Amino acid sequence: MRTTEITSYFGAEGFRVLDEFLFKKKASKTFILVDENTASCIGTFSNQLAHLDSDFDILEVPSGEESKSIEVVVQLWASLLEYGADRQALLINLGGGMICDLGAFVASTYKRGISYVQVPTSLLAMVDASIGGKTGINFQGLKNQIGTFSEPDAIVIAPMFLTSLSKKEWISGHGEMIKHSLLNGSDWPAILQLEASMNIEEEIRRSVQIKSDVVSLDFKESGFRKVLNLGHTFGHAWESLMLEKGTPIPHGMAVIQGLHLALALSQQDELQKELSGKYPWEFVNEDDLTQLWTNQLADKKNQNQSVQFVLLDRLGQPTIDNPVDIKRWMDCMLLLNQKVHG
Ligand SMILES: NC(=O)c1ccc[n+]([C@@H]2O[C@H](COP(=O)([O-])OP(=O)(O)OC[C@H]3O[C@@H](n4cnc5c(N)ncnc54)[C@H](O)[C@@H]3O)[C@@H](O)[C@H]2O)c1
Known part of the structure; x- marks a missing residue:
């Protein structure tokens, strides 16, 4: 399905396309950004992908809107530098809208932009936050005040992640x-x-x-x-x-x-x-x-x-x-x- 420049892929087809992308991309380093709840999705996610670099690094932040902050962005930029991420690195955002917005902002600004992929795990992120190329963080108590327009390399929507989502979030x-x-x-x-x-x-x-x-x-x-x-x-x-x-x-x-x-x-x-x-x-x-x-x-x-x-x-x-x-x-x-x- 086309959004503006990029396509969203669903379920098994989504993982197949992502696997092919990973094979072709040959990222110098792969990072997976999660929050404390979506960290549990990493196993299911990585099991679907034969070409995911088995040496990937996990970047984990606390769950909740508070993590959509410049302080957390600075920590993530610092971690990417520390782990040697260059322009060919890849960031996979595996989480709800908070992770998708935060990770996309970090990827679109680090070294003037590195590749990133959105893998939404909440229903809201699947139908809304991962679509449309808006990245952002909150600033001075106001939502989404700082951000960029930037398209990911792929969006993979896998409803199987919804099984662990709370009723309220659904x-x-x-x-x-x-x-x-x-x-x-x-x-x-x-x-x-x-x-x-x-x-x-x-x-x-x-x-x-x-x-x-x-x-x-x-x-x-x-x-x-x-x-x-x-x-x-x-x-x-x-x-x-x-x-x-x-x-x-x-x-x-x-x-x-x-x-x-x-x-x-x-x-x-x-x-x-x-x-x-x-x-x-x-x-x-x-x-x-x-x-x-x-x-x-x-x-x-x-x-x-x-x-x-x-x-x-x-x-x-x-x-x-x-x-x-x-x-x-x-x-x-x-x-x-x-x-x-x-
Ligand atoms: N960029 C856009 O166009 C756009 C559009 C709409 C919303 N947003 C942003 O999205 C955010 C809201 O997204 P959200 O509702 O997904 O919030 P969220 O990312 O905070 O997720 C809600 C909660 O569900 C948990 N969660 C997510 N997936 C889970 C899973 N599979 N199993 C168990 N727990 C899971 C998270 O850890 C969190 O505690 C806001 O920051 C909002 O500004 C952005």
Whole structure:
């Protein structure tokens, strides 16, 4: 499947293509970047590849967003230097979106860029973070402030890694798949019926295709790519609030809450009702409304006290840059609350 310049490969075919790439590439040194949880995927991964350098070095970082930092980047640059990585070295990012973003940033900057491969192990990374060539780290408390646009040499998507993923992290990835389905119209509402116990390779493929199609039209996000922010304006505000309250939730779960609001603002009541059947709107305490509005306004793209939302004209028809003022926003928030609490 083509994204912009590169192709994503799935399952057994993915490993075959990667093995051939490893054979041809003849990297001077191979590194595998993992976090403390995805380290357990290394055995399964390496068993699939006859041409993986058996002398590969493992770079392991703590799991969690805190590792997407300049301090960890500096440590990784230092490790690459220490282990003698030259321009012909290869970095394999084996992990969730955190590892894919961090590793891609390190690879795209080390010695002006070395080869790297994305092997996403979380559902969110398979359908979203590994696709589209955005690399990045967090800076001064803000997400993805420093980064590059850079394409990997390959993306290998192997759903077998999902067996060890927690239910919450699975739902997080499902949230992004639901977003893709709303943007494109395909698989709706069947997408809502997916469960962690199912084989969802075909649905993952279609989700990847939707994101790839958007990215290929606007790689550097000068316009249309913004549709991928559907559900993210409120989603980010909700994610930050949950973090401040000491009850953090995975990104895609916050996006689901954001999708409810985007559908309500779009007056897509039927779609919002269908979404509620799978993942109901979470009641928002009225004391938190001001903080949530402020979190949304903090986004520099927002002007004149209104917040820009991606909305849907109808299923599969997103529009970008829709200004929403506090009155309209508040009405929708209260309406969604009423629907769950009568
Ligand atoms: N570059 C992009 O276009 C893009 C798009 C969306 C999200 N992102 C980024 O992706 C990150 C979120 O990705 P994520 O949700 O995968 O987070 P993550 O990488 O932190 O993974 C979530 C948790 O699941 C664990 N995990 C991953 N795979 C596992 C497996 N197979 N078995 C057991 N545990 C596993 C991780 O160790 C972690 O604890 C954020 O940093 C976000 O900014 C980037």
